[in-house]
Amino acid sequence: MSGVRAVAVGRAPIVRHAALVTAMLAIAAAVAVAVSVELIHAVHVVHESDPAHHRNEGVHLVFDPLCIAAAVGVAVLLLAALAVASVPPGRRPGSRQRSAWADPGRGALANASVWATMGALAVGAAAEAFAPLPGGHVTACALIAGSLGAVTGTVHRRAHHQPAYRSFNMVAMLLAAGCLASMSLTSTGEWWVRNFSTLGTSGDFAAACFNLALILSGGAMAAMAGRLAGGLARPEYGARRGAVATVRVLVAVIGLSLAGVGLVPINTEELIHNVFASAAGASFFLLASLTPWLVRRMPRRLVATSWFSLATEVGVWVIYDRLGLASLTVFEVVAFALVFVWLIALVVTTHPAMLHEPAARSSRTRAMVRTSSFAVGGPTGGMVSALARSS
DSSP states (O other): OHHHHHHHHHHHHHHHHHHHHHHHHHHHHHHHHHHHHHHHHHHHHHHHTSTTGGGOTTHHHHHHHHHHHHHHHHHHHHHHHHHHHHSOTTBOTTOSSBOGGGSHHHHHHHHHHHHHHHHHHHHHHTGGGGTTSTTHHHHHHHHHHHHHHHHHHHHHHHHTTOHHHHHHHHHHHHHHHHHHHHHHHOOSSSGGGTOGGGGGOSOSHHHHHHHHHHHHHHHHHHHTHHHHHGGGGSGGGOBOTTHHHHHHHHHHHHHHHHHHHHHSOTTTOHHHHHHHHHHHHHHHHHHHHHHHHHBTTOOHHHHHHHHHHHHHHHHHHIIIIISOOSOHHHHHHHHHHHHHHHHHHHHHHHSOSOSHHHHHHHHHHHHHHHHHHHHHTOOOHHHHHHHHHHO
């Protein structure tokens, strides 16, 4: 039995690394699609504005491949940034030696660059939606990309050492990248005036990107529910009986509901689709409102994030449903974003602040075991390795 358990434990990191690499490749590919579409569209707009464009139809045969090549180059750079942002601090991928380029500052910059790039491309893909704003989509692009880069870079610098954060950050990127690819390729027209789920209704590759991103990210969120909520079990937070299990179930329900939204597009079974979407919203409302009561000494930043999320969600709903100043798409995008913001805040605030602290305690424990074992003349190897695994 011990051999079976050892094999199972040994396979777990391999599966996680394979999933990480697959997610990184999918994100880079989605960004490449968005970049190529944006560049080709820009070339076509410039060409069609030329009065003599009818005499230069062959220009597309030259510039379209160049746009695709540029997009591939951006994807390669983005893949390198993902690698830097996703490795543990001070470690080179595939090596146990410390690496200067994988320090927190470089990892934070890499993470911020990925998020800022996706934010800028998303605004470009829906440029017409920002036309009524002062400055149009250019101003919106600068604000959204800059804000995303600043916030995600700061959070990454603080939490880069936490495996749960790095994994969930990749899940959020996967969802954003799938939506980005769908926004760039969709044939649904002005989808933003209807609802976000419209992206999954065209029945083509664009819809597949959107729906698959929801299914994979929602499934990953449900699978990670235990890891995300596990920090609340630390004794200093004073969680009530059943609190951690309740949080874990609510996170899992949100994830499964997001996957259900992708599995059942709104144009196939609207009622079932809306049930999944409503379940995700209701579960998050319960999660943000009940957790401060379930966990008596919850970190203040997480409490503040909970009340901010609730106030923002209610406020955007009033703006959409009562005042009619925003579309359903705006409410859905804000609601999606708040879920991921709250869950990242959960990991950042409740998991250990530094990794060297438990490592130091483990070193002291091993030293004590070696000393006591030497004193009684007993073997040290098995006991030390067991304690190392348990700590």
